[in-house]
Amino acid sequence: MKNINKINNIKIIPLGGLGEIGKNITAIEYGEEIIIIDCGFTFPDSEMYGIDIVIPDVKYLVDNKEKIKGFFITHGHEDHIGALPYVLQQINFPVYGTQLTMALVESKLIEHKMLDICELNVINPNDILQIGDLKVEFIRTNHSIADSCSIAIHTPLGIIFHTGDFKIDFTPIDGKIIDLARYAELGKKGVLLLMADSTNAINPGYTMSEMTVGETLNNLFGKCTGRVIVATFASNIHRLQQIINSSQKYGRKIAFSGRSMERISEIAINLGYLTIPEGTLIDLKDIKLYNNNKITIVTTGSQGEPMAALTRIAASSHRSINIEKDDTVIISATPIPGNQKPVSKVINDLTRKGANVIYKSIEEIHVSGHACQEELKLIHSLLKPKFFMPIHGETKHLIQHGKIAEEMGLNKSNIFIIENGDILNLTKKSARVTGKVHSGKILIDGSGIGDVGNVVLRDRKYLSQDGIITIVVVIDRESQAILSGPDVVTRGFIYVRESEELVKDIRFVANKTIEKCINSDITQWSQIKRNMRNDISFFIYGKTKRNPMIIPIIMEV
Amino acid sequence: MKNINKINNIKIIPLGGLGEIGKNITAIEYGEEIIIIDCGFTFPDSEMYGIDIVIPDVKYLVDNKEKIKGFFITHGHEDHIGALPYVLQQINFPVYGTQLTMALVESKLIEHKMLDICELNVINPNDILQIGDLKVEFIRTNHSIADSCSIAIHTPLGIIFHTGDFKIDFTPIDGKIIDLARYAELGKKGVLLLMADSTNAINPGYTMSEMTVGETLNNLFGKCTGRVIVATFASNIHRLQQIINSSQKYGRKIAFSGRSMERISEIAINLGYLTIPEGTLIDLKDIKLYNNNKITIVTTGSQGEPMAALTRIAASSHRSINIEKDDTVIISATPIPGNQKPVSKVINDLTRKGANVIYKSIEEIHVSGHACQEELKLIHSLLKPKFFMPIHGETKHLIQHGKIAEEMGLNKSNIFIIENGDILNLTKKSARVTGKVHSGKILIDGSGIGDVGNVVLRDRKYLSQDGIITIVVVIDRESQAILSGPDVVTRGFIYVRESEELVKDIRFVANKTIEKCINSDITQWSQIKRNMRNDISFFIYGKTKRNPMIIPIIMEV
Known part of the structure; x- marks a missing residue:
């Protein structure tokens, strides 16, 4: 007999998708088991120069590898599957999802030449998988991609319900309507925690079919x-x-x-x-x-x-x-x-x-894939959760979804607007945030995973604003005489052919600084370079009101 | 007796504001006179790294300086007055506008230390100024700034009507309703050409008060x-x-x-x-x-x-x-x-x-300053122009405004969707595009006007994506031996402390390239540098799938 009944709490740990649109991933931890729902990427924001995509930092999962039972994917959009090729490299566990979802994951893994090392499992909506001590149930929903599911996790403490991305469409193209009956059934059984899509929580009314x-x-x-x-x-x-x-x-x-x-x-x-x-x-x-x-x-x-x-x-x-x-x-x-x-x-x-x-402003040639306020209310009324945690949204969406839950009668203290990394700790009767695990963004640039950090991004931004000026000078190690240069190379600063005068002036300033340093017995290259940077920067700002990056290079021979 | 009656055509030359939102400026040329309506800037688009603002290229006006009578400003928004400090430096002529408009221009010129060299004239709505052979009339309108006007230019060939930015507000805060009666009067007299604000031409209905x-x-x-x-x-x-x-x-x-x-x-x-x-x-x-x-x-x-x-x-x-x-x-x-x-x-x-x-999605705490479709129809119905030219808008707005004019009964051949620089040539009975003058964007970066061109912008974009690698080597002029280096300096590429191996490899590649060149009697620095750039670029892309800018510098001593 296992000690299953001794485990009286369950942890919900979102590692992405809160306070942001995209990069969805949530860990559900019960005793020695971790279930992961979704594993998506997001696109870089405009300050992340040169970055291709952004994936969640899953250090917490890597550290708790031995507990992981698998990835359970709600649907095949990139913000739910896109990080799999990167994350599976660190924690390679089985992936579960519906047929179309798994076909899209498969195609992605083929692209990354990883298919043969990964285990993909196709499930059907309505399937209930026994995963360790937990049961994971996939429930059909509607969204802007076929074969989307919500996921209910049956735990001894109650049901944890994750809507995935969804809308309610009574006339979907494939005729497969969201399984509201099952939602109602689970609601009757008792939902301990609802996590629900907040993308359209600000929008009143219904999303059209x-x-x-x-x-x-x-x-x-x-x-x-x-x-x-x-x-x-x-x-x-x-x-x-x-x-x-x-x-x-x-x-x-x-x-x-x-x-x-x-x-x-x-x-x-x-x-x-x-x-x-x-x-x-x-x-x-x-x-x-x-x-x-x-x-x-x-x-x-x-x-x-x-x-x-x-x-x-x-x-x-x-x-x-x-x-x-x-x-x-x-x-x-x-x-x-x-x-x-x-x-x-x-x-x-x-x-x-x-x-x-x-386009959309002229004709109604698009509808959203996400539930608006009245649909959210319907789901809340069917599931009647004890605790509620809005997911999939920026802070403003989460807050608004929280207000909707309150309007539906849920006590404010039972609603949890939390952040990525927060641990929401649930018992049968209580819920509270009990700590924080490591979470964050990993930037993908080319084939590099996480090797572009804040310093590099800051430099890219700096370079993009006013360009760069490199000043190279060759100095004799013995005599400290200038043997060659200073030569000036600029990129992204000014069109040099039209600014020869300015380049000549920069050379002059650099020369003067070096001479001054040597005459005052400043012989540390680092100090001379610092002085060059300051003097040239001051001169250029005075002339142009610009702040290019300035890189002095001293070569000794 | 002047030869006024011999002039049988009038040219409309937009130099900004067509195919774009902002940077509004239009020249109206009748014989030896040019009237300029508005002189605004626009904000740089996201590809214009480091650029502060964008102003219209007014070369055509500079070339035809002797004809200019002045600037006639519809209202005090930056996209209508913001380029004045730059343009007045090139063509310093009197500026006319209502009290608030001129106060804002004045404040701008004080900032640029130009007030004492410029002539500002405050006019009242309803004022009709005799400017050479033309009469320029300011007519009160409504907009999201007080004291806005449309401008009617009375020419011997008919009335040229420029709405400026406008909406119709029957309950404006200052009680000063758009002077629709005067619009109607002018419509009765006969408007030869209407130029009207297209910003909201895609939006059906009315803009709220x-x-x-x-x-x-x-x-x-x-x-x-x-x-x-x-x-x-x-x-x-x-x-x-x-x-x-x-x-x-x-x-x-x-x-x-x-x-x-x-x-x-x-x-x-x-x-x-x-x-x-x-x-x-x-x-x-x-x-x-x-x-x-x-x-x-x-x-x-x-x-x-x-x-x-x-x-x-x-x-x-x-x-x-x-x-x-x-x-x-x-x-x-x-x-x-x-x-x-x-x-x-x-x-x-x-x-x-x-x-x-x-915010707006939650409560109605903002209304637009621009006329929607039904308001535009009202203006068209009052002014009943012979010819129509939509202004102030991207191409999609202009096209949509053209369709509205067609719905109002105007013949398609009397509607002119044109571009900045196009010359619309009007006689009493005809209108056609007869050519194009120089027009364009001047980028302002710091105190530089127009010294940042495509090459510099392209480099800034390039730098922002994957950063820059500078490789410096000192070579003996006589023996062609490497005296120092190659040294590698990177910015915005990779965090060097974590990538010492890669930097070492780059040095190695550079070294090999130089040796190979010298051994094959390639002695032209430019050729050696080209080879270095190619070899290093190839090596780095293979290792990282990135394309940083690569600058080889060879110093001779």
Whole structure:
């Protein structure tokens, strides 16, 4: 007989996804077992120059490796699976998820040449897995990607319910409605803690059904006389299906453009998540074989990403697509915060080239994948949790979701707005924050994991503002005479051909400083360099009101 | 008798404000006369590293200096007056505008120490100035700054009507409603060309009256038990007045925080645009003398600008304001595109510190200053122009405004969606684009005007991505032996203390390249440097998948 009944507490430790959108990962620790829900990345913010992606710091999990039972993934979006290739390198444990989710994880691991060393397990919604002393149940939900699940963890202390990302869609494209009955059942059994998606907690009302987008698409397709180019998220399989349906209705062939669009549509077709009638799918290079009014192109770039297909089309740098006068471009997405300007640029560029561009402000060609306030209330009312912890959101979203829970009658002291790394410690009857574990961001730049830190980022920012000036001088070790230089090399500071005078002046200042140092018996190179930096910096600021980085280099021979 | 009747055409030459938001400036050229409307700057886009502001390139005006009659300013926003200190240095001609507008221009010229060399003329709305053969009429309009005007230029060929930025507000705070009667009168006389603000042309319906914000503010103030901190645009005098009114209603003292807030409120109070009851205005340093529920602080930073007061309050780096538990922060503005993330960060930081933060998604505490579609239709219906040219907007806004004009019955061939620099040539009966003049952006960085060009910007971007590696080597001129180095200095590439191995390898690669060159009788430094750059770049990319800038420097002694 195990000592299962002696364990009277359970720890919830979010390591990402709180106080931020993305990088979702939560550890649930019961005795000697840790269940990990999701393992995503986030995109760098604008101050993180040169960084490709940001993943969660999982030191706590590495330190508690022996307890880990596996990764349980709610759905296949990057902010839920994207960090797996990096994290699995440190803690390699089985990964569980639905078919489409696992297919996307698989494709990711193949890219990182890691598939053969990882264990992937496909589960079905409604499956309940016995994991050590715990039961992990996947429950169907709706979201902007097919095959999304909430996860309920049955513990001897009660049910821990994690919604994953979700919305309530009564008319989803695949007919698979969120399993509200099971939510209600679990609510009756007694939910100890609810963790729920807060992304849209600020937005009143309901998120519209995905189906409404199909109606708008049909209307638009009906009016188009030339090609239709639709940009959307590659992973939004239901959106792709609706674009295919509208195309078929109007006798259009479909071509996919963009690497992730090609990759994900292929996976979705192979697994039967995407249905394309025989002969409808054509290769992008064959679009010229058909009349313009018989062509639909589905492309990446709905967020104005610099290298994505639509951005290249807008910039006239796409290999096989040039905008023509009767093209209609539909941007079936809304810009996520931070992307408004690049998306606007794409719209303007396409418009200027003569395309008729349809975007969210003009037609309802997008719906969110996240629950708005009334949907959140429905979920709260079904699950009736004892304790509540809003997840997946910036602080403002979490706070707002907390207010909703309060309006629903939950006591404020039972609502926990916490931060990444906080330990929420639950017993059958109580919950409180009992400490903090190490958590943070790991920056990925090229193939380097975490080797770019604050010093490097600060330098990149500094360099980006006013550039760099390098001053090199060769000095004789014995006589301390200047043998060569000072030579001045600048980058990102000023256009040198037009500023020869300034460069000459910098050389002069450097010379003077070195002479002064030597004459005052300052012989430490570090001191001479410091003086050079100060004098040149002062001189340049006076002349230009700029602060370039200044690097003096002294070479001894 | 002048040959005025022989001039049968008039040229409209926008030099800024088309295909962009900001940097508004338009030249209207009739025979030997040029009238300039507005002279604004815009903010750099995210790729313009280190640039402070962007002003229009006015080479065309400099080349045609002898024709210029003056600058006619519609209102005092930076995107309409901000380039004056730079442009007046090149073409110093009289500036005309309403009282508040000219006070703001004056304050700007004082800052640039230029006031004594410039001629500023205060006019009243309804004034008609005889400028050479033309009459320039200022007509009152509504906007998010007091004292805004449209401008009608009476020419022998017909009226050229420029709306400036505007909205229609039937209940403006100062009671001064847009002079629709005069619009109608001019429409009856016959408007040859209408140029109208397109900023909100994508938005259906009407922009709400500024007064509605006052009602929301009153409601909010009624509920606040601690301090109220309101962030808004300093130039939105009417908003300031409403904040003052609400404060007074609830017996609160007012303190201003932020340099532009202090500067502009002082100007507005002195000129009587802002009415503050005796004893209500207090100094920021005195807020501690009153109970929290008797204090309103009005601050800059509604756009999350890094150095603005609210941003510093949020980051706990403001000298005299720390967030306390019962503070209410009202952000009475919406983020302009590109600022969503910084504004969100400010909201999250304030929320985390315990403030109750009210922003546009939660309460209606802001209205736009620009006309929406139905207002634009009203203006079109009153002015009934023969030709129409949408202005003030990105391409997508201009196109949408063009569609509105078409819906209003204007022939498509009478609508001109043109670009900065295009010459729209009008006769009494015709209009067409007859050519293009030089136009463009001048980047201001520190005290430099236009000395940062594409090469410098490209380098700054490059530097910001993966940093820079400088490799210095000293070579004997005679023997070609390496006397010192190669030494490696990196910035923004990698944290060197943790990567000594890599730096050693780079030195090794550099050494090998130099030796190989010398052994193969390559003696041209430029060739050796090119080889070093290539070899090191290849090596580093292989090791790190990064592309830092590589600068080899060879010093001869």
